[in-house]
Amino acid sequence: CVTDQATCGCCLMQQQIHRMKEFFNMSLGELEKELMKTKTVLNNVRSRSAFSVALTNDDSLKCFGPFRDDRLIVYKHVFINLGGGYSVDTGIFTAPRSGVYSLALTVYSDAGSPGNTLAACAGLMVNSKLVAGPSERNMQDQEDSATIVVALHLKAGDKVAVNLPIGCFLCDDKSHYNTFTGFLLYATD
Numbered sequence: 001c002v003t004d005q006a007t008c009g010c011c012l013m014q015q016q017i018h019r020m021k022e023f024f025n026m027s028l029g030e031l032e033k034e035l036m037k038t039k040t041v042l043n044n045v046r047s048r049s050a051f052s053v054a055l056t057n058d059d060s061l062k063c064f065g066p067f068r069d070d071r072l073i074v075y076k077h078v079f080i081n082l083g084g085g086y087s088v089d090t091g092i093f094t095a096p097r098s099g100v101y102s103l104a105l106t107v108y109s110d111a112g113s114p115g116n117t118l119a120a121c122a123g124l125m126v127n128s129k130l131v132a133g134p135s136e137r138n139m140q141d142q143e144d145s146a147t148i149v150v151a152l153h154l155k156a157g158d159k160v161a162v163n164l165p166i167g168c169f170l171c172d173d174k175s176h177y178n179t180f181t182g183f184l185l186y187a188t189d
Helices: 005-046
Strands: 050-054 063-065 076-082 099-110 118-121 123-126 130-131 135-138 143-154 159-164 170-172 179-187
Touching: 099 118, 099 135, 099 159, 118 143, 123 143, 130 143, 135 143
Parallel strands: 099 170
Antiparallel strands: 050 076, 050 179, 063 170, 099 143, 099 179, 118 135, 123 130, 123 159
């Protein structure tokens, strides 16, 4: 602004344009950060995983077992299978992503009449290893149930299933006494 009035106006205009560019670039940077945060949250929402299944949906009470060897239980009635992690063909839930999952298992059996042996039992398995197992074995009552709920850190690809041990049997109908449920609490990947 030392030479003449026209140069001074041009100089001031260039300074103003420079300040506006800096403000625009800073604002754009903040918007990009917020966009990335939003995309991450949206990705977590899209990749939610939940399943809840029951042994059967039959009108009459049917029992599964007892068998001479351990068997995986294939739950055929699906309440929800969000994310498609549970297979109705194999009875196995495959964790789609690493995270903390809540898993619940309820078993029910009916001995048929008082004095018969009741054996409502099963094992919650992760990668073929027993994690927990509700069990009710006795001769004091005709029917009984047991429930377990656990929170576990699973890795993507881990296989979760329910095993019916030797001598145990479960009975179910459309009341859905035997259920297997799991859902992702939060992802860790």
